[in-house]
Amino acid sequence: CLDGFDPSNKTEWVRGNFSHGCWRKEELQCGGEDSFLTLPAMKVPDKFVRLWNKSYDDCAVECSKNCSCVAYAYANLSTSNIDGDATRCLLWTGELIDVEKGGAVGNENLYLRLTALSSKGRKSIVIKVIPAISASVLLILLLACLVWFRKFKGKHDKKGRPRRLIMGDLRFSDGLGEETHELPFISFEEIVTATNNFSMSNLL
Incomplete structure (x- = not known):
């Protein structure tokens, strides 16, 4: 059927009988x-x-x-x-x-x-679809920001300082029984850089 028309007999139309033709949906x-x-x-x-x-x-x-x-x-x-x-x-x-x-x-x-109603109907569909798409895009952006924020927050303490991996009070020994150097605290970012983002080629 042409735009603005529907099958006069939808049951027969589905069966492949088009003899009843189409009728105008709006006068x-x-x-x-x-x-x-x-x-x-x-x-x-x-x-x-x-x-x-x-x-x-x-x-x-x-x-x-x-x-x-x-x-x-x-x-x-x-x-x-x-x-x-x-x-x-x-x-x-x-x-x-x-x-x-x-x-x-x-x-x-x-x-x-x-009819003017038919042309307005097309415009109304467009008007309804555009806000829906915009809302979907906005929702996706908000979710992405939320995920990024939670991930960023997880790497910092309450004062905004990067969290470091605490290695405990282990010390190096000079072989004479004296401990001379403390192991440094290593940040997560430093580990990522040193291991090339935890690459398998850098696996210890």
Whole structure:
């Protein structure tokens, strides 16, 4: 089904029976409240009304001001040497019968009339999605900051000083029974640097 339309019989549609066609979800509103959606590479529907010697802008205005016009198309005709009119303006005022997208015969832009509510619905979806994405990104950043803070805090004492690995009161001996040097306190950062981030090649 085209944008703004749903299957008339969803049960049969799922079974592959499309004979019931599609129905418009929202009725058109006359009085300039409708908009036109461009559907590219379409096989235009049957049963159109042709307006002669109209420019593209004229064609759009003709359909826009006609409340019964549900779609229009405009293109150059290859039969201009026969009827003398190199352009065509096609309007549809009833059901859109035998319309297809793509394929060997799909080479026209079809301008489909939709209600203003349909176009607003698309905007409202975008408006709802953007804040949701922003909130998700913000939540991820907050979680990352929390993890970093906890990790950073774990490496420092309550006074903000880096925690050091306490080796106890072990001392070096000079071989004569006298202990001359205390083992230094080593920070975690120094160990990381010395072991190349605990590389297996530096395993003791």
